[in-house]
Amino acid sequence: MRARTSRAAVLTAPYTLEIHDVPLPEIGEDDALLRVEVCGISGSDVHKFGRDVEPFILGHEPVGTIEAIGPVASQRWGVQAGDRVGVEPALRCGKCAACRAGENMGCTDTRLQGLSVRAHASLPLSLEPRLWGGCAEYMYLDRDAMVHKVPDGVLLAEAALLNPLASAIEWSVLVPETRMGADVVVLGAGQRGLLCVAALREAGAGTIVVTGLRRDAHKLEVALKLGADRVVCVEDEDVFDAVSDATGGTMADVVIDVTPNATQPIVDAIRVVKRGGTIILAGVKWGKEVPGFVSDQLVIRHITMRGVQAASSDSFAMAMRVLERGRHPLHLLHSHSFPLDRAADAIRTLSGELDDGTPAISVTINPSMEVRA
Ligand SMILES: [Zn+2]
Known part of the structure; x- marks a missing residue:
C-alpha cells in the first residue's frame, strides 16, 4: 500500500531547508503522481537557496516512476503506471501565445494562480496539491507538466542528466x-x-x-x-x-x-x-x-x-535519444548523491562551500536513499 504522505525538502527561509510531510493528492483523469527516484541539483537551486521566497519544495530536475496516472494524461504523455519518466521544469498550457511561439518558460496561463514563472520548484508549497518540487518522495504531475519516458537500458544516474543535457x-x-x-x-x-x-x-x-x-x-x-x-x-x-x-x-x-x-x-x-x-x-x-x-x-x-534559457521539449526528446544510444561516458559526470534530509548539503556541495575531496559536477538527491522510520 502506498504511503499517505510524502516527505519533501522545503525551502522555508534563506539557507533553511526543512523536511515536511505533505499529504498525497488524489489523482484524477488528467494528472499523475510520480515516485521520485532521483532529482538533479543545479546552479539555480544554489541561487534560490539564499533567497527569501515563499516556501516551496526544491528540485526541478526529477526522474522517477509513475505511481498513479489518469487515463487522459496517460494517453497524452504515452506513459503508464510503472514507467520511468523524466519531467521538464516548465509547465505549459500549449495554448497561450508564448506556448504556441515555442517559448520554453513563458507560459502565461493563469490557472495556477497566475504566477510569473510556471515551473516546478517555483510554485509555492501553499498552492494545492503542494507537491510541486522534485526533492521529495512523491511529486504531483499537473496536466500541464511535460513528461518524457525513459527508455529501458538507461541507467538512473544517466537519466538524472536529462534536464541539463536537454x-x-x-x-x-x-x-x-x-x-x-x-x-x-x-x-x-x-x-x-x-x-x-x-x-x-x-x-x-x-x-x-x-x-x-x-x-x-x-x-x-x-x-x-x-x-x-x-x-x-x-x-x-x-x-x-x-x-x-x-x-x-x-x-x-x-x-x-x-x-x-x-x-x-x-x-x-x-x-x-x-x-x-x-x-x-x-x-x-x-x-x-x-x-x-x-x-x-x-x-x-x-x-x-x-x-537562451532552459530547453524546449524537442531538446528533451533529443536528450533522451542521446542517453538511449549511450555513446558518451556520461557516468564521469556523476559525482555526488545525497538522501533527502541532506538536500542542503547537496546544494552546498555543488556551490563548493562543502568539499569532501571529490569535485562536484552532477549532484543529485535520491529520496529512496533513506529508510522511512
Ligand atoms: Zn501557455
Whole structure:
C-alpha cells in the first residue's frame, strides 16, 4: 500500500531547508503522481537557496516512476503506471501565445494562480496539491507538466542528466544551428558546459575548445574524455591565443557562455568568435553589467549574440535519444548523491562551500536513499 504522505525538502527561509510531510493528492483523469527516484541539483537551486521566497519544495530536475496516472494524461504523455519518466521544469498550457511561439518558460496561463514563472520548484508549497518540487518522495504531475519516458537500458544516474543535457543540446546545437564540422568554444566547464561537449560531438561539430578555471582541472579532464579537442585554463592562458591555435587561426563559428556570475567570458566570447559567428549567452550574471563590452564589435564583425534559457521539449526528446544510444561516458559526470534530509548539503556541495575531496559536477538527491522510520 502506498504511503499517505510524502516527505519533501522545503525551502522555508534563506539557507533553511526543512523536511515536511505533505499529504498525497488524489489523482484524477488528467494528472499523475510520480515516485521520485532521483532529482538533479543545479546552479539555480544554489541561487534560490539564499533567497527569501515563499516556501516551496526544491528540485526541478526529477526522474522517477509513475505511481498513479489518469487515463487522459496517460494517453497524452504515452506513459503508464510503472514507467520511468523524466519531467521538464516548465509547465505549459500549449495554448497561450508564448506556448504556441515555442517559448520554453513563458507560459502565461493563469490557472495556477497566475504566477510569473510556471515551473516546478517555483510554485509555492501553499498552492494545492503542494507537491510541486522534485526533492521529495512523491511529486504531483499537473496536466500541464511535460513528461518524457525513459527508455529501458538507461541507467538512473544517466537519466538524472536529462534536464541539463536537454539544455546543452538547446544551447550548443539547436539555437545556434551548429553545423557538422563547426568549430565551437564552450566557456565554462560545469555540468552544462561538459554536456555541451557531448551534445556537440553527437551533432558532428569540428574542433571543440572548453575553458575553465584552475579549480576546474578535474572537469577539464572530463571535457577531454567527452571529446573536447582542447581545454584552456583561463587563469594561465589567453583564451584568444588558445582558440586561434586550436582552429588554425580561423576562430570559432559558435561560442557558448555557460558560466554563472562571471562577466569576462562575454568579453572573451566576442574576442574568439569569427566574423559572422554566433554567441549564445546561457550563463546568468544576476543583473551585473559587463565591463569591457564593446557593441561595435558585433556591428563591424556581423556577430549574432543570443540569450537562451532552459530547453524546449524537442531538446528533451533529443536528450533522451542521446542517453538511449549511450555513446558518451556520461557516468564521469556523476559525482555526488545525497538522501533527502541532506538536500542542503547537496546544494552546498555543488556551490563548493562543502568539499569532501571529490569535485562536484552532477549532484543529485535520491529520496529512496533513506529508510522511512
Ligand atoms: Zn501557455
